[in-house]
Structure formats: structure tokens, C-alpha cells
Amino acid sequence: MDLPATSRLYNEALAAAKFANQRLEAHTRVDYTGSLRRFVEFCKQEGYSNPIQQRFVELPGVVAAYINRIATTNPSQWPVEKLRAALSWHYTMPEMLVGGHPHDRWAVETTADGQAVPRGNPARSAAITQILASL
Secondary structure: OOOOOOOHHHHHHHHHHHHHHHOOHHHHHHHHHHHHHHHHHHHHHHHOOOOOOOOOOHHHHHHHHHHHHHHHOOOOOHHHHHHHHHHHHHHOOOHOOOOOOOOOOEEEEEEEOOOOOEEEHHHHOOOHHHHHHHH
């Protein structure tokens, strides 16, 4: 959410986002969940944490590697597009926006102590947008 959690409008904006999410058709939700589950399995096999629960700095690169794997093993572009849509859907859920995460971009910010903090939607990173445009 772009609104601070202390705003009087925050809960209403959160309710609106949840309502929009509930309107997603059941079969689409099942497709997205399956696509995300396969991506989580890929991440775990490659030694990364669960990207559905926690963002990590390397996430766009891992998404790119997974897109490459899908694209080279499947003649259809549909599984790649479904993954992009599923990631975009997941990272725009209200619970993924808590803390001021942007829904429309990916950024890695550096804290005062030098720690890299990933923020936003990895499906909207410049690298992923460029890769998908070339498919």
C-alpha cells in the first residue's frame, strides 16, 4: 500500500485491494498458484529462500533463469506469460505491499548500515520486462 499503515484510509484501501483479488476467477487463481508453486520449488532446488514469503536481492535474476528454463523446454510462450502474471498478481496482494512496497516496480535500497533491501514487484524489474519483450 502506498498509504502509511497509520492513515485513516489504509484499512479501506486494503479492503478494496482484497475485494479486487477475490474477483479473480477461481481457475485463474488455481493456474497462478500452480505456477508459483513450481517457481518456489525451483528456487529451493537452487538454494534460495521461498520467494512467495520473502523477497531477496537476487530474485529478478532467479526469475530470469527460471524463465529461460521454461522457454527452452516448452515451445509455447504461455507458461512464461502465466508465471509473469502469477508473480505480478502475488506481489500486488495487500499482504505483500505492507511496509510500503511498491506494486509497480522493483528496487533494491541500501539501508544506513549498508544492507541491501529488496522492495516491490520482481515481475516489474527492468531485466524481466526486457527478457519478456524478447520472447
